[in-house]
Amino acid sequence: MDYSTQSEFRHQPKVRMRGTPMDSSEPSLLFDDTSTGGQPSGHGRQDKAPLGYAGQTLLSDPMSNLAMAYGSSLASQGKEMVDKNLDRFIPISKLKYYFAVDTVYVGKKLGLLVFPYMHENWEVSYQQDTPVAPRFDINAPDLYIPAMGFITYILVAGLALGTQNRFSPEILGMQASSALVWLIIEVLATLLSLYLVTVNTDLTTIDLVAFAGYKYVGMIIGVLAGLLFGKMGYYLTLLWCCASIFVFMIRTLRLKILSEAAAEGVLVRGAKNQLRMYLTMAIAAAQPVFMYWLTFHLVR
C-alpha cells in the first residue's frame, strides 16, 4: 500500500502537467482524480492516456485551437472596452495618484490629523504643474486614509453596538450606507458652495472626498475612547479631535480657497475674500458637527 501511494505521488505532477493541454479534447480528464486513493489501474489508464495523446496535443485539434484563439482575443477586446468605458466615468489613473502612499506618510498624516498645531508649512509641493504624489509630500491629500477610516469606522460602530447588545448584521449595512450618504451630501454641498462663490481653485471632487473623509480618524478615536473610558472619555477625546480637525481643515483649505495674499496672513479687505473666509470656516465647522452626529448614538 505504501509503495503504491508513493508511486502515485510521484506520478501525479507528471499527470497534472500533461493533463492541461488535454482539457479541450478529453473533458472527462479535466481534473486530476485525486479522490481515488489506491487505484493503480485507474492511475495506469491516466498514465497511458497522456502518452497516447502526446502526439495529438502537438498538432492539436484545429477547431479547438481556433476557438481558444478567438476566445482569448474576444476576452482581451472586452477587457479593453470595459477599461475604456470605466475610465470615462471613474478616472482610474487619477485615482491611482491618491493611493500612492507608504507607511511613513500614513503615520505622519495620522499624527498631523490629531495634532496639527506644530506643523508650519502647509503648502502642497508641485513638480512641473502636477502635484507631487502623497508619498513625497505630507500635505497632499490621499484617499487611503479616508477609505480605511470609513471601513474601520463601520467595524468600530459594530463593535460599540455589540457591547451594548444592540448588534445585528443589518445594522452594519445601515451604518455604512448612512455614513456614505452623509459623506455624499457633504461633498455635494461643498461643491455647490464652491461653485456659488466662484472660487478659482484646483480642488477636484476627489480632493473634497479626501478632505471630508479625514474626519473618520477622529470619530474612530472618539468612539474607542468612549468604549474604554465611558462617556467622559468619549466627550473629551471627541472635543480634542474636533478641535484638531477644525484647525487642520482651516489651515489646509486656506491655501487652496483664499487668494495668495490672504493666505499669507495679510488682512485683505474686500467682500470676496471675506466670503471665501466664511466659506472655509463653514466647511471646517461642518466637520465637528458631522463627527458628533455620526457617533453620539454609538456611545451610551
Added chain:
Amino acid sequence: MAFTLYSLIQTAILCTNAIAVLHEERFLSKIGWGADQGIGGFGDEPGIKAQLLNLIRSVRTVMRVPLIIVNSVCIVLLLLFG
C-alpha cells in the same frame, strides 16, 4: 437617522424636479430672479445671485429631458411595486 442610498436618490430626484419646475416668466421674473436680471456686468466675477440664477437656468435646460424619463420610470415602478 437611517439614511439609505435609495433615499438619497429620492431626495436628488425631488430636488431636481423642484428646481426644474420654477417657471421663467410666470414666477422668476416676477420676483426679480429672471435670467436677464442675473447678468450684472462683464467686468468682475458674477456674484452669488447671478451664479444661482445661472444654475437654475442650466438645470432647467439640461435636466428637462432626463427628468421626464426618470419621472416616468419612477411612476411606472411605483405603480407596479408600491
